[in-house]
Amino acid sequence: MKARFKTIILSALGAMAAFTAVTYTSCKPDKCKAIRCAYGGVCNEGTCICPTGYEGPQCEIKTQDKFTGVWNVLEKGTLTSTAQYTASIEANPNGGLTDILIKHFNNYFTSDINAQVKGDTLYIPQQIVDGYIVQGTGYLTPDKYYNTHATMSIRYSVQSTVPGSPVNAYGTSDGGTIYGEPSLWNK
Numbered sequence: 001m002k003a004r005f006k007t008i009i010l011s012a013l014g015a016m017a018a019f020t021a022v023t024y025t026s027c028k029p030d031k032c033k034a035i036r037c038a039y040g041g042v043c044n045e046g047t048c049i050c051p052t053g054y055e056g057p058q059c060e061i062k063t064q065d066k067f068t069g070v071w072n073v074l075e076k077g078t079l080t081s082t083a084q085y086t087a088s089i090e091a092n093p094n095g096g097l098t099d100i101l102i103k104h105f106n107n108y109f110t111s112d113i114n115a116q117v118k119g120d121t122l123y124i125p126q127q128i129v130d131g132y133i134v135q136g137t138g139y140l141t142p143d144k145y146y147n148t149h150a151t152m153s154i155r156y157s158v159q160s161t162v163p164g165s166p167v168n169a170y171g172t173s174d175g176g177t178i179y180g181e182p183s184l185w186n187k
Contacts, residue, residue: 031043031045031046032044032045032046035047035048035058036058037049037050037058037059038054038058038059039051039054039059039060039062040054040059041054041058041059052096052097052098053096053097053098054097055119062097063097063098063117063118063119064091064097064098064099064100064117066117066120066140066142066150067100067117067122067140067152068089068091068100069088069089069148069187070086070087070088070187071086071087071088071089071152071185071186071187072085072086072185072186072187073085073086073087073183073184073185074183074184074186075106075170075181075183075184076170076180076181077158077168077169077170077180078166078167078168078169078170078179078180079166079167079168083107085104085107086104087102087103087104087105087107087185088102089101089102089103089115090103092114095114098116098117098118099114099115099116100114100115100116100117101113101114101115102115102124105129105134106134106158108130109129109130109134110130111129111130112129113127113129113134114127120140120141120142121137121138121140122137122138122139122140122152122154123137124136124137124138124154124156128161131160131161132158132159132160132161133157133158133159133160133161134156134157134158135156135157136154136155136156136157136170136172137154137156138152138153138155138156138183138185139152139153139154140152141153148187149187150186150187151184151186152185153171153182153184153185154170154182154183154185155170155171155172155182155183156170156171156172156183157169157170157172167179168180170182170183171183
């Protein structure tokens, strides 16, 4: 009788433990249940982890879309007078989701400037275009009310490939001194 009573008690305790475990785990909310991440994003603890080239709460924004469009530019380099002109940024059809092309850069170049974007930053890697070495970095400030409007400050330099030629600087630094004013872009 004692053995039988012991088995009944152990079975009851086992059933209660199983019931408690099921009840406890079923009460834990799934933070990703109502979250849908676009463009292959993956939900983790209620937050979308976006693939490269996408951003936003549900990965719904293509990063390069924030940069594309026609921009009004105002700039003055260390070797050039104040200039106001338009330039455009387009997605690079031969590149990835973060690659863009800048057209009519510096109010001079006839060839496109290659650049990449990540978040609100534009990177112009060092490249030779139309006989000049170009490189720089830009920072975008989106308009908080309209996705199609933004401002951007680009710090860059242009130098002829001829040895010893001077650098036309637009807000660049050599580690301590800043040369020229950053190029200001508005759309």
